[in-house]
Amino acid sequence: MPASPSRWSRAWQENLVAFELPEALTLAKQMNAELAGKTIEHVHLADECAGLIRQGFVNLQQVNLAGTTIRSVTSKGKWVYIRLEPDWYFLLALESGGKVLYHPSQESVVKFHVKLDFSDGSCLTVRIVGWGFAKAVKESELEAQRYPGKLGLSPVDEKEFSYQNFCAVLEQGGNKIVKYVLMEQTKITGIGNGYLQDILFRAKLHPKRKVADLSKTERKTLYNAIRKTLNEAVRRGGSEFEVDLYDQPGRYKRLVGEHMKGKPCPACGTAIEKLSVLGGSVYVCPSCQK
Amino acid sequence: MPASPSRWSRAWQENLVAFELPEALTLAKQMNAELAGKTIEHVHLADECAGLIRQGFVNLQQVNLAGTTIRSVTSKGKWVYIRLEPDWYFLLALESGGKVLYHPSQESVVKFHVKLDFSDGSCLTVRIVGWGFAKAVKESELEAQRYPGKLGLSPVDEKEFSYQNFCAVLEQGGNKIVKYVLMEQTKITGIGNGYLQDILFRAKLHPKRKVADLSKTERKTLYNAIRKTLNEAVRRGGSEFEVDLYDQPGRYKRLVGEHMKGKPCPACGTAIEKLSVLGGSVYVCPSCQK
DNA sequence: AGTTGCAACAGGGA
DNA sequence: CTCCCTGTTGCAAC
Numbered sequence: 001m002p003a004s005p006s007r008w009s010r011a012w013q014e015n016l017v018a019f020e021l022p023e024a025l026t027l028a029k030q031m032n033a034e035l036a037g038k039t040i041e042h043v044h045l046a047d048e049c050a051g052l053i054r055q056g057f058v059n060l061q062q063v064n065l066a067g068t069t070i071r072s073v074t075s076k077g078k079w080v081y082i083r084l085e086p087d088w089y090f091l092l093a094l095e096s097g098g099k100v101l102y103h104p105s106q107e108s109v110v111k112f113h114v115k116l117d118f119s120d121g122s123c124l125t126v127r128i129v130g131w132g133f134a135k136a137v138k139e140s141e142l143e144a145q146r147y148p149g150k151l152g153l154s155p156v157d158e159k160e161f162s163y164q165n166f167c168a169v170l171e172q173g174g175n176k177i178v179k180y181v182l183m184e185q186t187k188i189t190g191i192g193n194g195y196l197q198d199i200l201f202r203a204k205l206h207p208k209r210k211v212a213d214l215s216k217t218e219r220k221t222l223y224n225a226i227r228k229t230l231n232e233a234v235r236r237g238g239s240e241f242e243v244d245l246y247d248q249p250g251r252y253k254r255l256v257g258e259h260m261k262g263k264p265c266p267a268c269g270t271a272i273e274k275l276s277v278l279g280g281s282v283y284v285c286p287s288c289q290k
Numbered sequence: 291m292p293a294s295p296s297r298w299s300r301a302w303q304e305n306l307v308a309f310e311l312p313e314a315l316t317l318a319k320q321m322n323a324e325l326a327g328k329t330i331e332h333v334h335l336a337d338e339c340a341g342l343i344r345q346g347f348v349n350l351q352q353v354n355l356a357g358t359t360i361r362s363v364t365s366k367g368k369w370v371y372i373r374l375e376p377d378w379y380f381l382l383a384l385e386s387g388g389k390v391l392y393h394p395s396q397e398s399v400v401k402f403h404v405k406l407d408f409s410d411g412s413c414l415t416v417r418i419v420g421w422g423f424a425k426a427v428k429e430s431e432l433e434a435q436r437y438p439g440k441l442g443l444s445p446v447d448e449k450e451f452s453y454q455n456f457c458a459v460l461e462q463g464g465n466k467i468v469k470y471v472l473m474e475q476t477k478i479t480g481i482g483n484g485y486l487q488d489i490l491f492r493a494k495l496h497p498k499r500k501v502a503d504l505s506k507t508e509r510k511t512l513y514n515a516i517r518k519t520l521n522e523a524v525r526r527g528g529s530e531f532e533v534d535l536y537d538q539p540g541r542y543k544r545l546v547g548e549h550m551k552g553k554p555c556p557a558c559g560t561a562i563e564k565l566s567v568l569g570g571s572v573y574v575c576p577s578c579q580k
Numbered sequence: 581a582g583t584t585g586c587a588a589c590a591g592g593g594a
Numbered sequence: 595c596t597c598c599c600t601g602t603t604g605c606a607a608c
Contacts, residue, residue, distance in 0.1 A: 131581050146582085174602090175590090277604095278603070279603090341594070345594075385595075419595090421593090465587070467587085482595080482596075483595065498588095
């Protein structure tokens, strides 16, 4: 049985659970390899889905995906797109703590909100948590969705996320603080509150620094920190606190976070502190991050 | 000679200068007694007035007050109204550090922005500071002015500022903090950042307390603190840090303020601390004011 | 962590 | 410190 709501909310508070770019990318790659070509025989909505449907987080009661075939699975930012034939996109937002699991047979299935049964006997379960969603839309409606309609640069795309483009984003940041600019998904897409903390720790920047005040050196350091952090997390299959399609945790170790509160900074030994910034906790080294 | 600019700015920094209700009332009473019946022979605008005119803080270049007679001088809140015959109101906002001085003859005149020469040889000088203004308007335009157009209850008016009316103001305060509600001139008029501090100190209230959370007892205590503070200040002719029509300082001693920073609270001995609230400094006793 | 709406904060300008 | 404006952040409720 999956974690209870109270456990999930504890997990949020612990600031460890987050489904961000590396997790989405890892999941999409695995799903694409495992699921492409499979045909959906039946869509199962659990009773617990009622609340999600009421709030518009799940719309599969209106849409019959049975009979469609998975063509490909991709990701952008924190979101996963399952391309179906004919003409459907099945969008997944896992946000914080959602889960997508593959089952070779029904045997391993546990609690879920949505289950897709494939014609070969295997299946996929989706569990939505918090503000996550699982929605099917026509290709023509894709752009109208909040996501993926208006996403910004992908920080793991070498060409797209050039230093020049990154600086342009900073320029547009006006008088905003660096946390805001990095997490505003329409400018750069895929960074959540989790990787943000590691990025700022690596760049030795305080989350409230105004982007307009960053020196050339700091901009460059920040740019490198974003790329290094996310690329390493992708290489390691996502965070140690999230699981993949096969319920296996990632191998990326978070540098800062609730687990480091009060513990010595690996760089200078100062105790890691918790800040509240833009409605979320950010753990920082008060001595390194200026 | 009046205080030099540097002395003014030091006074600002020390959080001591402010032209609030008691100072306005004291000045208006003196002006009324001294000036009523005098006829303006000539209006003098100093060269330094150019900037004030450009910004609309002084409009006497458009209006010829020569030949008019002062009928009466009154105040409401922090503002002084000189009623002229025929049909003019000469409005003064002294804000922080402005000065209005009476001179029996030209001898004592020093630096000024506006000087009114009376037919008996005496004169009045006005010095505008900060965002203060000196403007003449027709009676018909009076209501259209920001002040006195939309002022709230006068806290030294026994009838108007009843406990019931005061509670109604608190009710309208919604989720706002007490400093905001007391200083919002459209609800209660005349309290500035200076007397606010003494009022909250007397009421033993923290400036960030939400008005909606005040208990019955706290409301009553606050009401009494407002009346006691302002009435006493009026009785004493305003703050020791402001001067009157004759360049004499008032006799009201501020309870808290920059001059008390770090010094022991007169009630409990705890060191007075400086807070930043709603864009201004508020000195409090951290132990008394909850 | 999405979104809204209100409240508080920050900076500028004289 | 005073006033007003604007833009940004804090925060709670849904």
